[in-house]
Amino acid sequence: MRILAVETSCDDTAVALLSSCGAIAERVHSQEIHEDHGGVVPELASRDHMKVLPILVNEVLQSADSSEIDVYAATAGPGLVGSLLVGLSWAKAAAWSSGKRFLGINHLAAHLHIHYCPDRPVDFPAAALIVSGGHTSIFRMDSWKSAVLLGSTRDDAAGEAFDKTAKIMGLGYPGGAFLDAAADDGDPSAVRLPSPMGDRTVPEFSFSGLKTAAKLAWEAGASVPDLSASFRRTVVDLLISKLLHQARRIRARSVLVAGGVCANSLLRKELRLECRQQGFSLFLPDRVHATDNALMVGRAAAAVLDRDPGASSPNSCNAFARWSGDLLEPLTCQ
Ligand code: KG4
Ligand code: ZN
Numbered sequence: 001m002r003i004l005a006v007e008t009s010c011d012d013t014a015v016a017l018l019s020s021c022g023a024i025a026e027r028v029h030s031q032e033i034h035e036d037h038g039g040v041v042p043e044l045a046s047r048d049h050m051k052v053l054p055i056l057v058n059e060v061l062q063s064a065d066s067s068e069i070d071v072y073a074a075t076a077g078p079g080l081v082g083s084l085l086v087g088l089s090w091a092k093a094a095a096w097s098s099g100k101r102f103l104g105i106n107h108l109a110a111h112l113h114i115h116y117c118p119d120r121p122v123d124f125p126a127a128a129l130i131v132s133g134g135h136t137s138i139f140r141m142d143s144w145k146s147a148v149l150l151g152s153t154r155d156d157a158a159g160e161a162f163d164k165t166a167k168i169m170g171l172g173y174p175g176g177a178f179l180d181a182a183a184d185d186g187d188p189s190a191v192r193l194p195s196p197m198g199d200r201t202v203p204e205f206s207f208s209g210l211k212t213a214a215k216l217a218w219e220a221g222a223s224v225p226d227l228s229a230s231f232r233r234t235v236v237d238l239l240i241s242k243l244l245h246q247a248r249r250i251r252a253r254s255v256l257v258a259g260g261v262c263a264n265s266l267l268r269k270e271l272r273l274e275c276r277q278q279g280f281s282l283f284l285p286d287r288v289h290a291t292d293n294a295l296m297v298g299r300a301a302a303a304v305l306d307r308d309p310g311a312s313s314p315n316s317c318n319a320f321a322r323w324s325g326d327l328l329e330p331l332t333c334q
Helices: 042-063 081-098 107-113 158-168 176-183 208-219 224-249 265-278 295-307
Strands: 002-007 012-019 022-030 071-077 101-106 126-131 136-141 147-152 254-258 281-283
Touching: 002 042, 002 081, 002 295, 012 042, 012 295, 022 042, 022 295, 042 081, 071 081, 071 107, 071 295, 081 101, 101 107, 101 295, 107 126, 107 136, 107 254, 107 295, 126 224, 136 224, 158 176, 158 208, 158 224, 176 224, 176 265, 208 224, 224 254, 224 265, 254 265, 265 281
Parallel strands: 002 071, 071 101, 126 254, 254 281
Antiparallel strands: 002 012, 012 022, 126 136, 136 147
16 A cells, blocks of 8 residues: 655645555655744745645655555644645645545644554553644553543643743754753753643643743843753653653553654653663654654554555545644544
8 A cells, every 4th residue: 555645734844655654755844934033934834835845746756656656645734724735735636636545634643653553563552742842742542543632731832842942042943952952061950940730640731831930040141051951851851750650540551752842862861761660662753753744644544544444534624723622533634
């Protein structure tokens, strides 16, 4: 089964060609046009997807003839609707004009499906964390069919807090990776920061107060390395203590982590250490597949097709900005 997968939910244009869950070819283009604005400008993002998507599709199809594609898959949401519509409309049109099927995929479920590949099967039950620029949520998974939401952030996502704190310090955009690098030279105990919603038994997060405390510390003269190190330490402790508490509570065998923030070096190091000590099998994507990519969309489609080989989404499949509910499923349209 050949799948051509497209991801355009925010500011990365990505295309992947898969044979079942295995990558044959993949491309990601990260938009740099937003740097001067300090945040994603939706209209610029949509227009750039329009320009770049056909180029990436052509590059990926160097490895296969388009007649060999069985299914087209694209992210339907959540994300920026103008951006989503570019990839979604392209994939629907490609499927329709070639008489092939189309699948609309949920972006959050796709992040988790980067770990879907029967080569190294996940042992369920699993506790899963999606930690990105737009989301910070913990799920319970008993199979790949769906994930049950245990709790989310009440305000900012962890990546958003990283980006806003980096911006205060003038570290560039998106700032998560810059702050991560700056933190390596700092002392994590130098700046005293609060741990909002710090009770590890509560699977919810709150990062906006932490961001404000970091701003006050910056204005009071904290250095870039020390503030970065203290901020990173606080966020990583909150993420790991809450995730692993849920993993113990549901007697998980595996711990799955996905989303851009799991490229963070301290988070990766501590997760590996803690999961080894506590006996959980850890699934952590490589850094390229932590941030938005199309392989995860293709793998979510592969999982749907493995369960139901005849699955398809309707041609009316629409984009959606937000996901709400308790049950996260890979095949989703509005
Ligand atoms: O998953 P992603 O590519 O897009 C969303 O779906 O949001 O995540 C992007 C987020 C940004 O907030 C970015 O700053 C953050 O991931 N990020 C990091 C690191 N690398 C990327 N945050 C902390 N440390 C990093 N090394
Ligand atoms: Zn994402």
